Amino acid sequence: MTLLSATDITVRAGAECLVDPVSISLPKGEAVTILGESGSGKSLLAQAILGTLPKGLVASGRLQVGEDRFDPAKPQGSRPLWGRRIAVLPQEPWLALDPLMRGMAQVAESHELVAGAANPSERAARDLDRLGLGTAQDRFPWQLSGGMAQRLAFAAARAGGGRITVADEPTKGLDADRRDDVLALLRQSLAEGGLLTITHDLTLAAGLGGEILVMQGGSVVERGPAARVFAAPEHPYTRALLAADPAHWPARKPAAPTTDLLRAARLTVARNGRRLFQPMDFTLSRGQILGISGPSGCGKSSLGNALLGLLPHQGDLWRDPAIPRLRFQKLWQDPPAAFPARITLAQGLEDLILRHGIAPARIALLLNRLNLSADILDRLPSAVSGGELQRIALLRALLLDPVMLFADEPTSRLDPVTQAETIRLMTEIAEERHMAIVLVSHDQSLLRATCDRVITLDHDQATAA
Incomplete structure (x- = not known):
């Protein structure tokens, strides 16, 4: 049975074709996974199927859900399917969750209003417990880590009971254990339905099996059974994609200690009266890269924010007083939350350079260095891919000549090839400018290959390596 x-x-912006013709068949009990580089058209393809393309983009082709036929050029026709027949797991949980509604209520609402289920609160509590979100029942989305917010969005989307699940980067920002939990839940959804997944996560794609489509530049360059694609990729880009796994990266040559930027002694952070991790001691010098790892919600982002002076802390923290606070910069885990939604990227950067007296020519130099086209700046943040927006965020930070960059999951939206290029670029810039980096990641292989030292946090614990 084909669901x-x-x-x-296809997807077009005026006369420009952004996604060449793609055909997908999703049988009951099967998974179709789309891999590819940032900006390759993966999410646009899914949005064309769902009828959620950004304004100015138009889809064409033929779409059938069960026995019902829809015209992708008229997206309003398929909207009654949302939640009830198609569950949508969004890429950006911050944009999908109600900031004024607590976690339990968000999931219970889907059970009650979409699925018409009895005892919606009890069902929501079970969903949250199963995803390790028992403590999030009474918390708002803005009180959660990025990984916890992603799991909450997952629970709310699945509560409607849709047989077809469209998951856009469902494991973004999750540690290995939570990724395995989501993989298990997605597999369970195959028992009664089908799964269309857009992801950069090679482990997830391999674990789901089914059919793999690899996209590059708006076209499908390779497709086939997951086992065959991973074991014997045929297209050069597919081979490069698999080879870019951080497990294959060479180890970084440790940076020699230089001038200290930060010194922490018995440093910890508390939330709601509870200490997030054990007090720790460390020093960060110019040019060094410090990694921070640990499960979602253990305090990784809170530690970095404390180093920047954005959160109160306990213990002693010395930051070089001769360096302006502005030169301690941050790359946010969810870049859409860090950009004004209603002005173009160009306007945002223009405001920055005018405010701080920065030479406008530096923007063009950094665009070229980050492999970004100049015309991307004419778009709103919502009109570019997550990976492209993260590179714009890096550009914005570099314009301020930071001595330290707190990079909070900076490659969670990037495909493996772009991730490798971005991390290489960040480490090169760190060496050239003697800039320190505090790098948060769930990927232990990435941290081992990139960092001079790694601090591993667990709930109320911390170890260093």
């Missing part, structure tokens, strides 16, 4: 059939789906 969803999409035939010759």
Whole structure:
């Protein structure tokens, strides 16, 4: 039984074709996974199927869900399917969750209003416990870590009971254990339905099995059974994608200690009266890269924010007083939350350079260095991919000549190839400018290959290596 059939789906912006014709068949009990570089058209393809393309983009082709046929060019026709027949797991949980509604209520609402279930609060509590979110029941989305917010969005989307699940980067920002939990839940959803997943996570794609589509530049360059694609990739880009796994990266040559930027002694952070991790001692010098790892919600982002002076802390923290606070910069885990939604990227950067007296020519130099086209700046933040927006965020930070960059999961939105290029670029800039980096990641292989030292946090614990 075919749950969803999409035939010759294309996406255009005026005369420009952004996604060449793609056809997908999703049988019951099967998974289709789309891999590819940032900006390759993966999310646009999914949005064309769902009828959620940004304004100015138009889809064409044929779409069938069960026995019902829809015209992708008329997205309003398929909207009654949302939640009830198609569960949508969004890429950006911050944009999908109600900031004024607590976790339990968000999931219970889907059970009650979409699925019409009895005892919605009890069902919501079970969902949250299963995802390790028992402590999030009475918390608002803005009180959660990025990984916890992603799991909450997952629970709310699945509560409607849709047989078809469309998951856009469902494991973004999750540690290995939580990623395995989501993988298990996605596999369970295959028992009664089908799964269309857009992801950069090679481990997730391999674990889901089914059919793999690899996209590059708006076209499908390779497709086939997951086992065959991972074991014997045929297209050069697919081979480069698999080879870019951080497990294959060479180890970084440790940076020699230089001038200290930070010194921490018995440093910890508390939230709601509870200490997040054990007090720790460390020093960060110019040019060094310090890694921070640990499960979602253990305080990784809170530690970095404390180093920047954005959160109160306990213990002693010395920051070089001769260096202006502005030169301690941050790359946010969820860049959409860090950009004004209603002005173009160009306007945001223009405001920055005017405010701080920065030479405008530096923008073009950094665009070239970050492999970004100049015309991307004419768009709103919502009109670019997550990976492209994260690179714009890096550009914005570099314009301020930081001596330290707190990078909070900076590559969680990037495909493996772009991730490798971005991390290489960040480490090169760190060496050139003698800039320190505090790098948060769930990927232990990435941290081992990139950092001079790694601090591993667990709830109310911390160890260093």
